[in-house]
Amino acid sequence: MRTSFLISAENMSGNVCQEASAGSDFLQDIRQGTGGRERMAVLTVDCLELGQLPTNTYLVMNTETKECLIIDPSDGVENIVSWLDDHQAKPVSIWLTHGHDDHMGSVSDLKRKYGLLCYVSKEEEEFCESIYYNLSSMFGHPRAIEPDLFFLDRQKVKVLGTEATVLLTPGHTVGSACYYFPQEKLLFSGDTLFEESVGRSDFPGGSTLSLIASVKRLMTLPDDVAVLPGHGGRTSIGHERKYNPYVNR
Numbered sequence: 001m002r003t004s005f006l007i008s009a010e011n012m013s014g015n016v017c018q019e020a021s022a023g024s025d026f027l028q029d030i031r032q033g034t035g036g037r038e039r040m041a042v043l044t045v046d047c048l049e050l051g052q053l054p055t056n057t058y059l060v061m062n063t064e065t066k067e068c069l070i071i072d073p074s075d076g077v078e079n080i081v082s083w084l085d086d087h088q089a090k091p092v093s094i095w096l097t098h099g100h101d102d103h104m105g106s107v108s109d110l111k112r113k114y115g116l117l118c119y120v121s122k123e124e125e126e127f128c129e130s131i132y133y134n135l136s137s138m139f140g141h142p143r144a145i146e147p148d149l150f151f152l153d154r155q156k157v158k159v160l161g162t163e164a165t166v167l168l169t170p171g172h173t174v175g176s177a178c179y180y181f182p183q184e185k186l187l188f189s190g191d192t193l194f195e196e197s198v199g200r201s202d203f204p205g206g207s208t209l210s211l212i213a214s215v216k217r218l219m220t221l222p223d224d225v226a227v228l229p230g231h232g233g234r235t236s237i238g239h240e241r242k243y244n245p246y247v248n249r
């Protein structure tokens with residue numbers, strides 16, 4: 001299943017995201033430059049809701065180069081491959097917000113098919129590789145993946161012609177991370193921050209106190225940053241600052 005929404009250039013200056021009609025080619029159309037006369041990177045973001053829960057798999061593409069970043073590829077690799085084929089996209093890497101099984105069901109297949117490297121925070125390595133921590137045994141299909149490279153907190157990463165910042169946000173898991181694209185005003189929040197809620201902290205390695213501290217850390221971002229969570233619909237930092245009950249705990 002696919003949900004559709006659009007972020008236009010105007011939205012980048014602070015307006016609320018608008019719904020696009022069902023069946024729209026792209027979820028988000030992000031046009032955000034580096035200012036002045038520098039060439040603007042044009043990114044699109046599409047979201048495929050995959051797997052049993054379902055989980056949001058994000059496909060972030062530079063429309064000029066067709067390079068595509070895959071965030072949290074859940075089960076249903078054929079849907080991801082179809083999307084990549086349909087858009088003539090060139091996958092460049094896989095980023096995981098955390099190491100729970102429902103966020104990485106297609107990692108092994110995608111690595112094998114495209115020769116991709118999988119990135120996750122250093123603190124999350126054990127989660128990816130353990131059928132206990134990654135919850136796959138609880139889901140009834142024990143399996144694990146081996147990430148290839150590890151992000152550090154506050155690390156700045158050049159990707160898709162723009163730059164992302166890694167924000168370590170423990171609580172849902174020990175090494176949960178959010179990926180912030182400051183120029184595009186986008187935050188991929190994994191299971192740390194949901195629309196008016198947060199992820200669970202009762203799984204192995206979870207911590208409610210850490211999760212609340214992480215949410216407060218995210219509230220230092222500008223109001224007009226769009227939040228793209230691991231489950232459910234998108235929201236914004238401004239909306240969560242106002243309505244999320246965990247922000248003021």
Ligand SMILES: [Fe+2]
Nearest residue numbers: 098100172191
């Ligand atoms: Fe999770």
